[in-house]
Every structure is written in structure tokens, then in C-alpha cells.
Amino acid sequence: MTDRVRESRRMYGFTLIELVTVIVILGVISVIAVPVYLDYTRDAKEAACRGALGSMRTSIANFRMYATTPAGGGTPRFPSVVELTTSGTVLDGALPPNPYDDDGTPNNVVDATGQTKGAVIGAAKGWAYNPTTGEIWANSNSSSGKGSLENRF
Numbered sequence: 001m002t003d004r005v006r007e008s009r010r011m012y013g014f015t016l017i018e019l020v021t022v023i024v025i026l027g028v029i030s031v032i033a034v035p036v037y038l039d040y041t042r043d044a045k046e047a048a049c050r051g052a053l054g055s056m057r058t059s060i061a062n063f064r065m066y067a068t069t070p071a072g073g074g075t076p077r078f079p080s081v082v083e084l085t086t087s088g089t090v091l092d093g094a095l096p097p098n099p100y101d102d103d104g105t106p107n108n109v110v111d112a113t114g115q116t117k118g119a120v121i122g123a124a125k126g127w128a129y130n131p132t133t134g135e136i137w138a139n140s141n142s143s144s145g146k147g148s149l150e151n152r153f
Contacts, residue, residue, distance in 0.1 A: 045099040049138055052096035056127070059091045060084070060134050078134035081111045100140040101125040110139050 063079045066072040083089045085107070095107040108126030115121060117135045121128050128139035 048099040052098065053136065053138070055096065056084075056091065056136050057134075060136065063090050064134060078131050080131050081109055081129055084129055084131075084136075085109050095127065098126050098138055098140065100138055108139075112139075 060078060063083075064076055068074065068076040079090045084091075085095060087094045095109065097107060101108070103123075103125050110121045110126065110128045112119065112121055112128040112130040112135075113132055115128065115130060117130070117133075117137055119128065120139055120141045125138075125140045127136055129136045
């Protein structure tokens with residue numbers, strides 16, 4: 001009878017060593033996973049920024065080529081900041097948002113006349129556009145581990 005009493009009183013559960021082992025394993029996994037996740041988000045932002053800049057630069061070049069034709073006025077010129085920001089003039093839709101922009105104005109375009117490509121103008125983020133040269137870049141100095149934005153795009 002004593003064996004039956006012992007079996008019925010036996011408690012099932014985890015020992016302290018098993019719990020600590022599981023916590024250590026989860027800690028090691030999180031130490032590895034979090035930096036990898038941050039790399040993915042950084043790379044996604046960079047790819048989105050490069051894609052947006054590529055489409056805008058192509059549209060600006062197409063606008064300039066159209067401007068050289070008789071239907072476009074016959075004079076090669078880059079679009080103004082107003083033309084660039086007006087939906088349907090240079091781009092088919094609205095300007096794509098800058099993924100590094102966190103000031104609440106995702107399609108903000110700063111006039112960068114007289115500035116060199118890569119200069120961050122003011123505190124505004126969004127895009128910087130030089131209508132005299134047709135250059136457009138991310139108006140941000142955020143660093144994502146590979147150097148600042150203005151040096152990469």
C-alpha cells in the first residue's frame with residue numbers, strides 16, 4: 001500500500017534545471033535572432049529607398065526627354081519642384097514615400113537648388129531635389145550601419 005500512496009502523491013512538472021536550460025536556450029536564440037531581424041528591416045528600408053529613387057529619377061529623365069520634343073516645348077529642361085510634386089505631371093501617381101522619413105510628411109520635397117547631391121537640407125526629411133540638375137536624393141542623414149544615406153544613394 002505504501003507504493004500506491006507514493007505514486008498518487010508524486011507530482012509531475014519541470015525541475016529547476018530544466019527550466020533554467022530552456023531559458024538559456026531562448027536567450028541564446030534571441031541574441032542571434034534580434035540582430036538578424038534588424039538587418040532585414042534595414043535592408044528593406046534601403047531597398048525601398050533605392051526603388052523609389054530609381055522610379056523618380058527615371059520619371060525625371062523621361063520628363064526632360066519629352067521637354068525636348070516639339071510637343072513638350074522643344075527646350076530640354078528638368079521639372080520644377082511644383083511639377084515634380086503634382087500627381088500625374090512627372091510621375092503617374094503621387095511621389096513614393098521615403099522610408100527613412102519619420103516627421104509625418106512622407107512626400108515632402110525640399111528645393112535643393114545650388115546644393116550638391118547628398119546634402120541634407122534643414123531638419124525636413126523626405127526628398128531633396130535640385131531642379132537645375134535633375135538630381136534627387138533622400139534628404140536624411142540616417143545611418144544604417146553601412147554609412148550615411150547621402151553617401152550611398
